Amino acid sequence: MYYSYQTERIEFPNSKSVAIRNKVITGLMVYQGLNVTALKSLKVEHIQLEKGTVYIPSTRKTNSRTLELKSAQILPFVLFLETYREILQEELKNYTESLFPLNSERFDIITTHLFKRINHKITNMKQIRASVITHWLKTYNIREVQFKAGHRYISSTERYQQDDLENLHELIENLHPIC
Known part of the structure; x- marks a missing residue:
């Protein structure tokens, strides 16, 4: 999804x-x-390009955390911070320290429109976040995922765990008396 986002040949x-x-x-x-709340709370000072990290401040529901940026994210961040953020601020007359200058309080309008263009099957941002957390659970241990997701409680992270349906199906075939 990230790599398919077009930034060249803009009309x-x-x-x-x-x-x-x-x-x-x-x-x-x-x-x-x-999520939208975390994106809205980001400020320019939260991005550390030299270290390749982003600091996500805590919210009512999440803990603060510092996460690594992927190498593919660095160049767009540099372009945005050094050139295009200032252009957007001028266009929108929004000179706040917020990372993303907006002309509306509704950040979800931008993100919903953005994902509808990339993939029409996506209905909201929660799907993306759930997919990312589910992927992390397959790759990292549950405590690492809890930190990355900013969950205050492990039970929040556990809700994203999926049962291994193939193993369950195999157990039923082996143990069920009728099979």
Whole structure:
């Protein structure tokens, strides 16, 4: 999804800045599993390109954490922070320290539109986050996933664990008296 996001051959000059911003947002959702609340709370100072990390501040429901950026995210971040963020601020007349200058309080409007363009099957951001957390659970131990997701309680992370249906099916075939 991240690699398929088009930032080249943009028709309108101001669309390039929006495309780069959207690619950065997509990367944060796909690789770091951020939700709308976390994206809205990000500030420029939270991005450490030299270290290749992003600091996600705590919210009412999540813990703060520092996550690594993937190498593919660095160049779009550099372009966005050094050039296109300023252009967006000028266009929107929004000069806050927020990482993503917006002309609306509703960040989810941007993200919903963004994912509908990439993949029409996606209905909301929660699907992306759930998919990322489920993938992490297959790769990392549950405590690492809890940290990466920012969950305060392990039970929040456990909800994303999927039963191994193949093993369950095999157990039923072996143990069920009728089979």
